[in-house]
Amino acid sequence: MSRVKVAVIGSGPSGFYAVSALLKQCGDPVVDIIERLPTPFGLIRAGVAPDHQTTKNVVRAYSKTAAEAGVSYFGNVSVGKDVSLAELRELYDAVILAVGAPADRKLDIPGIDKPGVYGSAEFVGWYNGHPDYVDLDPDLNTERVVVIGNGNVAIDVARVLVKSPEEMAASDLPGPVADVIHRAPIKDVVVVGRRGPGDAKFTNVELREMRDLDQAVSIVRHEHLPDELPDAVEGRDRRVREKNLQTMEAFAEPGDDQVAGAEKRVLFEFYASPVEVLGEGRVEGVRFERTEVSEGGSVRGTGAYFTILCGLVVTAVGYRTRSFEGVDFDAKSGAILNKDGQVAGNLYAVGWAKRGPSGVIGSSKRDGDEVARMITEAFAREENPEKPGHEGLKRLLQARKVAYVDFGDWQKLDAAEVARAASSEAPREKFLSVAEMLAAIGPKSG
Incomplete structure (x- = not known):
């Protein structure tokens, strides 16, 4: 045979x-x-x-x-x-x-094609040295970056942008990329999700890493943390979410010494859906609608809007x-x-x-x-x-x-x-x- x-x-x-x-x-x-x-x-x-x-x-x-x-x-x-x-x-x-x-899933909102907006596949490909994205040349000359998404890729992007050269020394971050990132004047990376902290798709190992950054502090709004998870969340899924919420409790109450000693911040913003990328010529900010999650789990807008000014946007909303x-x-x-x-x-x-x-x-x-x-x-x-x-x-x-x-x-x-x-x-x-x-x-x- x-x-x-x-x-x-x-x-x-x-x-x-x-x-x-x-x-x-x-x-x-x-x-x-x-x-x-x-x-x-x-x-x-x-x-x-x-x-x-x-x-x-x-x-x-x-x-x-x-x-x-x-x-x-x-x-x-x-x-x-x-x-x-x-x-x-x-x-x-x-x-x-x-x-x-x-390939990146693309957000279907006005302004998404403005210079300075990148999908996570291309941005991650760039900082990982993928030949397809070696010429991406993102302009990191900004103090604030917005990352749209609530999964591990969003956390990876935030962490790589705020880690010190010493923290990245044992990585395979390509030299030319490291030069760009470590010279950038980035102070804040805002990680934004449509749902709440209990629905975030971070694994707890990745989330815990955000507690131990040399030059950055992670911050969550205390009012965004739920008192308890819905009864419908059970078993392993419930245990995973509870661990994440416990980790984020520490982010909601960072010590004064942590905040004072931090050169950079990773800000977790929940209950916010992007509706438009703003800017003349290139990205200058993102307009969001505040959201709420129904008992059945659906997300709906509240009609309240706010803007986060930034010079770079990375969308991590799927592939x-x-x-x-x-x-x-x-x-x-x-x-x-x-x-x-x-x-x-x-x-x-x-x-x-x-x-x-x-x-x-x-x-x-x-x-x-x-x-x-x-x-x-x-x-x-x-x-x-x-x-x-x-x-x-x-x-x-x-x-x-x-x-x-x-x-x-x-x-x-x-x-x-x-x-x-x-x-x-x-x-x-x-x-x-x-x-x-x-x-x-x-x-x-x-």
């Missing part, structure tokens, strides 16, 4: 969990990971905050998976440009879309996956239309491409297990002609003169980044463009 041949498009967590599941369930598969950039690991490299190096250690496990027999990496290969999705479906027994949700020709997209969820992970025929989706942007890094493990089971069962019951798979993709890319990067090339690039770290504390200094990456790898031998 021939070996099942699978192409996994995307090398982030959902992609690697799918590969791992295939190795466990499919006997002796041939799995090719196809990545648009030379660098693997998706949001671990370009989405996880640069000061969260412990979280990034998961790439050690992914690297072991990439080294397994039958697994290959094709970096610097763009599906839709270098090879079509239709071609991959002909080359492989199954194709898995593991492309995450890399959507990328589109592929011939693949239906669900605008509501921000995901690819699928049924339990199957998109159509031999095409599958995992992770945020399947579910929309929700959950933590490990949430995609189950998706990988389910899709690997479906592929195994389909391959066992169907009389499939022998597919060219790996060798067919290599021939196609070579014929089109695509300079693809294998995992050994990535390891060479990885070593070069580590070697050029600015200090012994820093884990690496990233190359910020594809051209720089390919130059660091050098010509392929043979």
Whole structure:
């Protein structure tokens, strides 16, 4: 019996969990990971905050998976440009879309397109050294930044903007980005949510970090904190929310010494919905409507308005996956239309491409297990002609003169980044463009 041949498009967590599941369930598969950039690991490299190096250690496990027999990496290969999705479906027994949700959901309010307003995907991509956003060049010459959103990404943006150079020394914040952030005159970062503190989507680990900043104090309005959570909030969800509220209680009553000694502030503003970005030529402020939350959980405006003046706005209100020709997209969820992970025929989706942007890094493990089971069962019951798979993709890319990067090339690039770290504390200094990456790898031998 021939070996099942699978192409996994995307090398982030959902992609690697799918590969791992295939190795466990499919006997002796041939799995090719196809990545648009030379660098693997998706949001671990370009989405996880640069000061969260412990979280990034998961790439050690992914690297072991990439080294397994039958697994290959094709970096610097763009599906839709270098090879079509239709071609991959002909080359492989199954194709898995593991492309995450890399695009920002856009707020539909007047002024959202003014200079100085950024989506969190592009802003986080910029401070993480993603090649797509290296030229973003945000103007941080402002004393106040508004971050719209009440999830971990909003907190990440706020924390990175107010941490001192010493606090970021052990991060992989790129040098050119660090120069811009640490020179900025930012005094306040205002994190704004439509709902109240009890509904915020922060994980408590991230929220607690905001208590221990060297040069910044976090502040919550005491009147925004609820006396108790609604009875309908139960179980684990209730425990998580209660922990967050306990943490925020300390933010509502910071000590006088904390406030007096702080150079910067992170202000949490709840019950506020953005209605317009203000400014002549570029952003100068955001107009908000005060909100209230009904017993049933719906949010409604109160008719009371206020303005926060600022010179930079970052919206962290969600993401959507990328589109592929011939693949239906669900605008509501921000995901690819699928049924339990199957998109159509031999095409599958995992992770945020399947579910929309929700959950933590490990949430995609189950998706990988389910899709690997479906592929195994389909391959066992169907009389499939022998597919060219790996060798067919290599021939196609070579014929089109695509300079693809294998995992050994990535390891060479990885070593070069580590070697050029600015200090012994820093884990690496990233190359910020594809051209720089390919130059660091050098010509392929043979």
